[in-house]
Amino acid sequence: MMSASVTISYESESDRDEVRALLTAAFPTSAEADLVENLRADGDMLLALVARDASRIAGYIAFSQMRAPFVAVGLAPLAVRADRRNQGIAAALIDSGLSELHALGVEAVFVLGDPAYYSRFGFDAGAATGFECVYSGPYFMIRKLTLGRLPVTSGPVAYAKAFAALE
Numbered sequence: 001m002m003s004a005s006v007t008i009s010y011e012s013e014s015d016r017d018e019v020r021a022l023l024t025a026a027f028p029t030s031a032e033a034d035l036v037e038n039l040r041a042d043g044d045m046l047l048a049l050v051a052r053d054a055s056r057i058a059g060y061i062a063f064s065q066m067r068a069p070f071v072a073v074g075l076a077p078l079a080v081r082a083d084r085r086n087q088g089i090a091a092a093l094i095d096s097g098l099s100e101l102h103a104l105g106v107e108a109v110f111v112l113g114d115p116a117y118y119s120r121f122g123f124d125a126g127a128a129t130g131f132e133c134v135y136s137g138p139y140f141m142i143r144k145l146t147l148g149r150l151p152v153t154s155g156p157v158a159y160a161k162a163f164a165a166l167e
């Protein structure tokens, strides 16, 4: 997959140190880097993609299993190297991720983030209001991947257990 002058591929084991460095640099603390390691260790990571320029990792996105009334994942974390921002790399990672997840049979993706940004990709805060979890509120959004409606529009949902450390 080529986009924004990066190549997007599945994260491999040999990417892990570089992914940790990217996440530690992109966020105020190492909490997101630790989250990714815990999601892997728990077997809750469903899909992780890296965007590469030349031989370096320029961006990262992870999707982990959630408990929900349908097959759902949570998008987190998403990060792009500071010197490569505003070039569509995050957008390319989100687009690739959503099409991979659709192919895997995932029915919906939840995210906690800025609606002004994520609405570009079809994430909808209004559609998430019925789903209760610790992140419920104006920044909690859902992106449906099914062609038709989701089987239900409300009920409890929960992120993978590694997220508890962030609360």
Ligand SMILES: CC(C)(COP(=O)(O)OP(=O)(O)OC[C@H]1O[C@@H](n2cnc3c(N)ncnc32)[C@H](O)[C@@H]1OP(=O)(O)O)[C@@H](O)C(=O)NCCC(=O)NCCS
Residues within 6 Å of the ligand: 026, 027, 077, 078, 079, 080, 081, 084, 085, 086, 087, 088, 089, 090, 091, 092, 112, 113, 114, 116, 117
């Ligand atoms: C957020 C982030 C992943 C965006 O990566 P990117 O590759 O620069 O994103 P894109 O090029 O696809 O999109 C850039 C657009 O997003 C907007 N944007 C970036 N961060 C944003 C934020 N936190 N809230 C709202 N909009 C944001 C930019 O203003 C830009 O808007 P424009 O297209 O109208 O000019 C990157 O800035 C980053 O790694 N930040 C630090 C980690 C982080 O906050 N992750 C988000 C967790 S939800």
